[in-house]
Amino acid sequence: MHPDRTTQPKSTGLYTPQQRAxxxxxxxxxxxxxxxxxxxxxxxxxxxxVLRYLATGDGYGxxxxxxxxxxxxxxxxxxxxxxxxxxxxGQYLFAPAFFWEDVISFVVIALHTLYLWGLLTGALAPETxxxxxxxxxxxxxxxxxxxxxxxxxxRLDSGVPA
Numbered sequence: 477m478h479p480d481r482t483t484q485p486k487s488t489g490l491y492t493p494q495q496r497a498x499x500x501x502x503x504x505x506x507x508x509x510x511x512x513x514x515x516x517x518x519x520x521x522x523x524x525x526v527l528r529y530l531a532t533g534d535g536y537g538x539x540x541x542x543x544x545x546x547x548x549x550x551x552x553x554x555x556x557x558x559x560x561x562x563x564x565x566g567q568y569l570f571a572p573a574f575f576w577e578d579v580i581s582f583v584v585i586a587l588h589t590l591y592l593w594g595l596l597t598g599a600l601a602p603e604t605x606x607x608x609x610x611x612x613x614x615x616x617x618x619x620x621x622x623x624x625x626x627x628x629x630x631r632l633d634s635g636v637p638a
Contacts, residue, residue, distance in 0.1 A: 489633030490573050490626060495564050496634070504560035511556065515549040516620065522546045523613055526606050536602055540595065543609050547588045550616075554585060577626065580619040587612035 491499060499505055522542035529539040558568040561578075565571035569578050591608045594600030600608065 490630045491564070491633070495573075499560075499564045502560065502563045504556060504563055507556050508553065508560055511549065511553045512620075512623070515546070515553055518542065518546045518549055519613060519616060522609075526609050526613075530603070530606050539606065539609075543588075543591060543605075547592060550585065550588055554581060557581075574626065577619065577622045580615065580622060584612060584615045584619050587615060 522539070522545070525535055525539040525542045529535050561571050561574060562568045565573065571578075587608060591600075591605055591612060594605050594608060
């Protein structure tokens with residue numbers, strides 16, 4: 477007998493009970509919980525450095541280094557996040573519960589990758605690179621907001637005060 481939708485556990489929240497158990501049991505939840513605030517801290521420092529460069533023309537090297545560090549952290553969190561999704565939801569990306577977060581994450585990654593391409597090839601001037609970075613950072617803020625919303629929903633679903 478094959479299970480059908482009527483025999484599958486119903487979920488009124490973000491996770492089924494089985495998904496919640498897998499989420500709580502995997503080390504990848506902790507990894508994401510550590511990387512997310514680290515990435516945000518790097519972003520905040522980098523944003524100041526990028527804006528300083530755009531306003532004064534000073535500090536290009538520091539701004540560039542901070543963007544590279546932010547990009548490395550972003551790629552790391554995306555890879556580990558895909559592993560987390562596989563463990564919790566059974567697929568590496570675009571699990572229904574996090575579909576739109578993954579879509580926007582790919583926009584963030586594309587913009588950071590455009591920055592890297594422009595930097596490494598010399599195809600984009602420094603000011604253009606910084607504008608691309610600001611677009612990437614704006615999209616990152618939207619994406620971070622999506623994930624914070626989902627974190628709040630998950631806490632509310634589990635009865636933990638948000």
